[in-house]
Amino acid sequence: MINTREKSQDASLSTVSKVLKGLRAVFTGEDLIYGVDVLVENGKVLKIGKDLDGDEVINLEGKVIYPVFADPHTHLLYCGDRLKEFSLRMEGLSYVEILKQGGGIYETVRKTVSASDEDILNQTRERVEKLKSYGVGAIEIKTGYGIEFDEEIRQLRIINRLSEEFKDVDIIPTLLFHVKPKDRDFEDYISEFFSRYDEYKDMLRFVDVFADEGAFNYEETESILRFFTDKGVRCRLHADEFKPFASELAGKYKCISADHLLNPSDTGLELMSKNKVIAILCPITGFFLRKGFAPYEKIKSHNIEVALASDHNPGTSPFLNPFLVILLAVFSYGMKPTEAFRSYTYIASKSIGLKDMGKIEVGYRARFFAIDFTPDELVYWGEVSPKVVYLDLS
Numbered sequence: 001m002i003n004t005r006e007k008s009q010d011a012s013l014s015t016v017s018k019v020l021k022g023l024r025a026v027f028t029g030e031d032l033i034y035g036v037d038v039l040v041e042n043g044k045v046l047k048i049g050k051d052l053d054g055d056e057v058i059n060l061e062g063k064v065i066y067p068v069f070a071d072p073h074t075h076l077l078y079c080g081d082r083l084k085e086f087s088l089r090m091e092g093l094s095y096v097e098i099l100k101q102g103g104g105i106y107e108t109v110r111k112t113v114s115a116s117d118e119d120i121l122n123q124t125r126e127r128v129e130k131l132k133s134y135g136v137g138a139i140e141i142k143t144g145y146g147i148e149f150d151e152e153i154r155q156l157r158i159i160n161r162l163s164e165e166f167k168d169v170d171i172i173p174t175l176l177f178h179v180k181p182k183d184r185d186f187e188d189y190i191s192e193f194f195s196r197y198d199e200y201k202d203m204l205r206f207v208d209v210f211a212d213e214g215a216f217n218y219e220e221t222e223s224i225l226r227f228f229t230d231k232g233v234r235c236r237l238h239a240d241e242f243k244p245f246a247s248e249l250a251g252k253y254k255c256i257s258a259d260h261l262l263n264p265s266d267t268g269l270e271l272m273s274k275n276k277v278i279a280i281l282c283p284i285t286g287f288f289l290r291k292g293f294a295p296y297e298k299i300k301s302h303n304i305e306v307a308l309a310s311d312h313n314p315g316t317s318p319f320l321n322p323f324l325v326i327l328l329a330v331f332s333y334g335m336k337p338t339e340a341f342r343s344y345t346y347i348a349s350k351s352i353g354l355k356d357m358g359k360i361e362v363g364y365r366a367r368f369f370a371i372d373f374t375p376d377e378l379v380y381w382g383e384v385s386p387k388v389v390y391l392d393l394s
């Protein structure tokens, strides 16, 4: 039986308005506004302006408030580390060489498939908590360390479990075709995913392919894109990180994003621009692999929107810190600090399909973080561990 008294109390609670006061500035997801309050009701921003009233006051004296970061490209689900590979690379062996010899991603697959659900869940949860402590309130998490059908689906299920667990962080599951099995041909391997689609279709939001040397080639990537696009699933690609061929496919199949783009082709950029594909840049990866940085100016000159991501994974980007990503984006790409924050909040949210997040504007979801710094101040001081207040009022 429904307890009406409790129900009406709940309803009245949810309409309590909250006003954020004492703010030095608000970063709207576009730029900074000084000297205003933010009024929140029913989980959304209701008003931004001077001297606002609300049922409850939250005092954030002197702080600068931001919409939460979205991390739109992560491989948070894995077990173990790749410290040995790191040493080998420091001695001169290349990432692709190690991968072709059956190390790299295959090494993490071995460690992950032999772990229990609980182990994987615990290690991944810790990484989500850490991201949250930095002000990240939406995270795309890819599978990809399973390879075989049953393992990939187990990993999707674990990501979905985490997504249910976290009420104050949106977790977006992506099925990633990362590398091919060593002992089966492509057609045989992929046909299982195609024929059993109905078994996992409700567990994923996006499909991704590592379309590059040592992983899936042009034709293989195209057959995956064709199948899932026909099913109405939006795809994204690991594109042009080593060999440039995938940005073209991202354009042709109207992917939501093409990520990495360390060596994008001109045709690829043209097709991305025409089809409004967002570029997700991962500056830590190029830095960590000592492969340089994506050509930001060139990408921008094609009128392509740019998001930023950690690309957290044990092989090419073990770092998690979004403030470090911002710093690298400013000094390597030449982004303005506000532009870097916009790329990691508004554009990043959009690139994982979250249309009401990433801005502090009327109607947007009220999930914020507050720090003591404006974008310029944070970058100028090289601050990568500011004290973060996480505020989920959504």
Ligand code: NIG
Pocket (backbone or CB within 6 Å): 075, 104, 105, 108, 210, 238, 241, 285, 311, 313, 314, 315, 316, 317
């Ligand atoms: O985005 N490039 C492919 N995937 C990851 C690396 C994964 C790994 O090395 O474990 C990336 O860099």
Ligand code: FE
Pocket (backbone or CB within 6 Å): 073, 074, 075, 238, 311, 313
């Ligand atoms: Fe990646």
